Amino acid sequence: MKILLKSLAVIVFLIVLAILALVFLVDPNRFKPRIEAIAKDQGVALQIKGDLGWDLWPSLGVAVNDVHVAPLAEPQQAIAELKQASLLLKLIPLFSGNFQVDHIAVDGLGLNLRVDESGKGNWEAFSKPATTTAPPADTESNLALDIQHISLTNSTLSYTDAQSGSALKLRDINLTMSGVNTRTEPFAVDLGFVLEQTQANSEKLTLTGKLTTQLSVDNSFDTLGLTDGQLQLDIAAKEKASLALTYAIAVTDLQDAPAYKGEIALKDTNLRQLLEAFDIKLETAKKEALGKFRFSSTVVGDTEKVKLENLQLVLDETALNGSAGITKFSTGAIRLSLSGDTLNADDYLPPPSQADAQQGTAAAPAVSAPAADTSLPMDALRSLNLNIKLALKKLIVNKIPLENVEAKLLAKNGMIEQSLNAVAFSGKIATKGQLDARGQQGQLQFDAGVEGLELAPLLKAMEMDSKFGLQGAIQARALGSSQGNSTNALFKSLRANANFSGAQVRVSPINLEQQFCKLVNLVNKADDPVQAWNEYTELTELSGSVKWRDQIITIDTFKAGVEKLQLGSTGKINLASDEYDIFLPLKLIKAKTDTVTADQVAVTTSANGCSVGSYYWLERGLELLRCKGSLDEINPLHDCRPDKDMLVQLTKDFAVYKLKEKHGAKFDAKKQELEQKLDDRKQEAKQKIEDKKQQLIDKLQQRLNRGAASSAAVTAPEATVSSAPATETAPAPETPQ
Numbered sequence: 001m002k003i004l005l006k007s008l009a010v011i012v013f014l015i016v017l018a019i020l021a022l023v024f025l026v027d028p029n030r031f032k033p034r035i036e037a038i039a040k041d042q043g044v045a046l047q048i049k050g051d052l053g054w055d056l057w058p059s060l061g062v063a064v065n066d067v068h069v070a071p072l073a074e075p076q077q078a079i080a081e082l083k084q085a086s087l088l089l090k091l092i093p094l095f096s097g098n099f100q101v102d103h104i105a106v107d108g109l110g111l112n113l114r115v116d117e118s119g120k121g122n123w124e125a126f127s128k129p130a131t132t133t134a135p136p137a138d139t140e141s142n143l144a145l146d147i148q149h150i151s152l153t154n155s156t157l158s159y160t161d162a163q164s165g166s167a168l169k170l171r172d173i174n175l176t177m178s179g180v181n182t183r184t185e186p187f188a189v190d191l192g193f194v195l196e197q198t199q200a201n202s203e204k205l206t207l208t209g210k211l212t213t214q215l216s217v218d219n220s221f222d223t224l225g226l227t228d229g230q231l232q233l234d235i236a237a238k239e240k241a242s243l244a245l246t247y248a249i250a251v252t253d254l255q256d257a258p259a260y261k262g263e264i265a266l267k268d269t270n271l272r273q274l275l276e277a278f279d280i281k282l283e284t285a286k287k288e289a290l291g292k293f294r295f296s297s298t299v300v301g302d303t304e305k306v307k308l309e310n311l312q313l314v315l316d317e318t319a320l321n322g323s324a325g326i327t328k329f330s331t332g333a334i335r336l337s338l339s340g341d342t343l344n345a346d347d348y349l350p351p352p353s354q355a356d357a358q359q360g361t362a363a364a365p366a367v368s369a370p371a372a373d374t375s376l377p378m379d380a381l382r383s384l385n386l387n388i389k390l391a392l393k394k395l396i397v398n399k400i401p402l403e404n405v406e407a408k409l410l411a412k413n414g415m416i417e418q419s420l421n422a423v424a425f426s427g428k429i430a431t432k433g434q435l436d437a438r439g440q441q442g443q444l445q446f447d448a449g450v451e452g453l454e455l456a457p458l459l460k461a462m463e464m465d466s467k468f469g470l471q472g473a474i475q476a477r478a479l480g481s482s483q484g485n486s487t488n489a490l491f492k493s494l495r496a497n498a499n500f501s502g503a504q505v506r507v508s509p510i511n512l513e514q515q516f517c518k519l520v521n522l523v524n525k526a527d528d529p530v531q532a533w534n535e536y537t538e539l540t541e542l543s544g545s546v547k548w549r550d551q552i553i554t555i556d557t558f559k560a561g562v563e564k565l566q567l568g569s570t571g572k573i574n575l576a577s578d579e580y581d582i583f584l585p586l587k588l589i590k591a592k593t594d595t596v597t598a599d600q601v602a603v604t605t606s607a608n609g610c611s612v613g614s615y616y617w618l619e620r621g622l623e624l625l626r627c628k629g630s631l632d633e634i635n636p637l638h639d640c641r642p643d644k645d646m647l648v649q650l651t652k653d654f655a656v657y658k659l660k661e662k663h664g665a666k667f668d669a670k671k672q673e674l675e676q677k678l679d680d681r682k683q684e685a686k687q688k689i690e691d692k693k694q695q696l697i698d699k700l701q702q703r704l705n706r707g708a709a710s711s712a713a714v715t716a717p718e719a720t721v722s723s724a725p726a727t728e729t730a731p732a733p734e735t736p737q
Contacts, residue, residue: 043126045075050084062087071125079122083108083154102148109155109173117162145219147180165200177215186214186227203279208234213247224251226262239276243269249299258303265296286347292316297324304329311338318343332385339391346396373488381437384411399461400424414438425461427453427473441483444490449477455505467635469536472505480548496548505560508536510636512562512625516586517610519624519642520617523654529610537562544569551576563606564589568621578631583643585623588612616657624650 032048039046050065063086068078088102114122155173160166172194179187191211198204213229229247234240249262271290275282284290293315297308307325314320320340327333388409395402402422410417419432433446455470480496483489514533521528544558551574558569566589571582588605595602596615603618604611612618624646629639 039069040072043072045070045072047075071122073125074122077122079112081108081110081112082106104147104150105153106151106155107153109152111157113157113159115159115161115163119163145180145182148178150177150180151175167196167198169196170194171196182217182219182221184216184218184223184225186216186225189213189215203237205278206236208236220255222252222254224254225249235274235277237277238279239273241270241273241277243274260302261298261300263296263298266294268292268294282348283350284348285351286344289316289347301325307335313338313340315343316347332383333387334385335387337389341392342394342396343392344396346399373486375486376437376442376484378437378442378485381411381416381435381442382414384416386411395422399463400458401461402429424450425454425457427451429453441485442490444482445480447477447479449475451475464634467633468510469508470505471508471536472502472539472542474500474502474505474542476500492551494548494551497545498548499545500543502542503540505539505542506536507539507636510537510640511535512537512567512584512586513565513605513609515625515640515642516565516588516622517605519622519647519650520610520612522642522647523651524613531608531610539567555582562586563609564591565605570623571627573631575631579629580631580634581628582626583623584625584627584640585621586625587619587621588617590618614657614661616654616661622650 032052036046036048045068047068047070048064048066049068052062052064063084064082065084067082067085069080069082070076070078084105084107086103086105088104112122116122152173152175157170157173159168170193172192174190174192176190177187179185181187189212191209193209195207195209196204197207210232211230214225214227216225216227217223226247226249229245229249231243231245231247233243233245235242244267245264246267247262247264249260249264251258251260253259269292271293272282275290282290293313295311295313297311300307300309305325305327306329307323307327309323310321311323312319312321318340320338322336322338324336324338325334327335386409390405390407392405393403395405402424405420405422407421408417408419414437416435416437417433420429421431422429428451429449430451431446431448433444433448436443452473452475454473456465456472459465459470476498477500478496478498480494482491482494484493511533518528540561542560544560545556547554547556553573553575555569555571558567560567566587568585568587569582570585571580573580573582588603590596590603594604596618601613601615602611603613603615624642625640626643627636627640629635
């Protein structure tokens with residue numbers, strides 16, 4: 001045993017003596033020229049300006065100082081610089097022949113990457129070696145690492161691009177890793193950095209980051225795990241903002257086909273501050289909107305796709321859950337499915353203008369043309385690949401509360417389809433549309449309908465019930481199409497047809513029966529009886545249809561009952577000029593209980609209405625009431641008035657009717673007498689014209705006859721004179737022998 005101990009002591013003494021001889025007798029700086037020459041053979045200009053040195057206690061290692069790396073062609077243009085680096089091995093394990101790295105330290109590393117105006121990077125200047133030696137084949141596929149401490153401190157990475165005028169600088173890089181191993185045992189990683197971005201004509205962006213996590217790897221570097229991860233980002237530009245993330249990620253098959261799965265969560269973040277930090281300012285109706293945002297999700301993906309499952313989102317007061325993902329990075333195919341409780345979209349719309357605020361309205365009428373034209377991004381629309389679904393218990397848009405909302409948006413190969421189904425004001429809403437962006441112009445088609453929609457709460461929600469009111473439920477459906485490359489072009493070329501119907505619809509504050517009775521009394525020159533009228537009109541059996549062309553809505557058909565009055569409507573609504581002009585013809589229908597005889601006319605407009613007192617008013621279409629005004633300020637009491645021209649014509653016609661009614665047969669006999677006299681006079685005039693015509697013909701014939709006789713008298717003497725000499729001088733004929 002003593003001999004064994006003595007032998008061991010001698011071996012240890014010899015090892016220590018060898019280490020001391022190495023440290024004290026060998027100067028590592030004499031290897032610098034050789035190292036620089038080897039680098040030169042590889043096309044690298046390496047300068048070790050500092051000293052190479054040994055460390056002995058408590059760890060054995062080597063240190064290098066002040067190193068510069070540059071291309072051979074430009075040795076003074078350093079791409080990489082190193083202030084100091086060292087490698088330390090644990091001393092005690094060396095005595096047993098075990099090499100354990102105690103510390104790898106790099107301090108003051110600087111990388112300077114530049115792209116010139118031609119697009120060439122300075123790293124491309126490194127020349128390739130004349131001959132290359134194939135790397136030795138791997139004899140061991142697994143690598144065992146056991147490093148107590150790795151540190152990278154006070155380091156910088158800069159990148160400038162002369163073409164774009166942009167620059168990135170990653171500075172104050174401080175990375176520490178403790179207990180590094182390849183036994184899949186987690187070890188601590190801490191990283192701190194400052195990222196600065198400058199761009200021409202833009203504010204400088206500074207991002208300060210702090211990352212901590214537990215990292216684990218196996219000895220084949222094929223699996224990797226990140227647990228207890230936390231990332232804090234502080235952003236400073238025109239404004240300041242911050243982000244805080246937690247994560248846990250596991251990566252498999254890292255060498256061949258990486259795939260990952262884990263969890264990620266974003267803590268409460270002020271989105272408004274974040275957007276403003278990137279110089280994106282949003283004016284919203286609610287100033288506190290976008291003040292709170294957070295999400296959490298599991299993440300699954302690989303090099304081709306990524307999917308967020310069990311996605312939980314909170315935006316201000318709205319909670320959403322679902323899934324999202326990109327099914328293929330090369331095509332940008334996005335899939336999103338969310339469901340949630342209540343979302344008030346009005347909070348995120350632009351605030352009302354000053355004029356609207358003074359009038360107490362939140363927005364312009366929904367039918368108004370867009371004030372500013374916006375071009376359709378046709379190329380971007382063609383490239384969309386979307387499948388988005390949204391389900392909400394309640395959605396508020398333009399102060400209209402929609403319940404049980406189901407919305408879909410599909411886009412692929414230039415075809416974009418959308419649909420919306422919801423419940424609003426006790427009625428159902430269903431819309432679907434299609435935008436074809438494959439051609440030079442966008443082609444839009446839509447089909448929209450409502451069923452059982454209550455009108456009173458709708459007007460109240462839109463703050464349009466202050467001057468007129470509507471009650472009751474309606475059904476309506478509209479089919480339309482349009483084309484164009486901008487919002488205004490689509491609006492101007494819109495063509496649509498719509499039909500509607502309703503029951504027990506009430507319009508206020510106008511009473512059409514009262515207006516009809518006033519017209520009757522006015523024409524009859526009678527005073528309006530004192531009676532109480534309702535301040536509304538109850539419409540029954542409401543139905544009609546309209547068409548939309550060239551920004552003008554034309555009423556094609558309209559039919560409604562008002563007690564015993566039948567109401568029609570004709571006219572137009574001009575959206576371009578924001579005006580409407582509508583006639584409301586009325587017809588009084590005779591009921592079975594009404595009495596109409598030669599001696600008596602007992603007809604009333606309703607049980608509590610007025611008596612017309614004349615058969616003239618029955619079954620006669622009277623287009624007397626005209627409503628004309630501005631769409632912005634609809635006021636039935638002010639806009640609806642009797643049409644003066646029609647009223648004058650009606651008064652004359654009624655006067656003739658009364659004369660006929662008063663004089664009876666005499667009036668008819670007188671009329672027949674006048675008509676007979678008129679016929680006789682017409683016949684006499686016709687006969688005189690015929691006689692005069694015959695006289696003219698006779699005179700013309702006489703003139704023609706006299707002209708012919710005169711011509712004959714002149715021609716006869718001439719013929720006699722010329723024939724006489726011919727008789728006298730004619731020779732006698734010879735007699736044949």
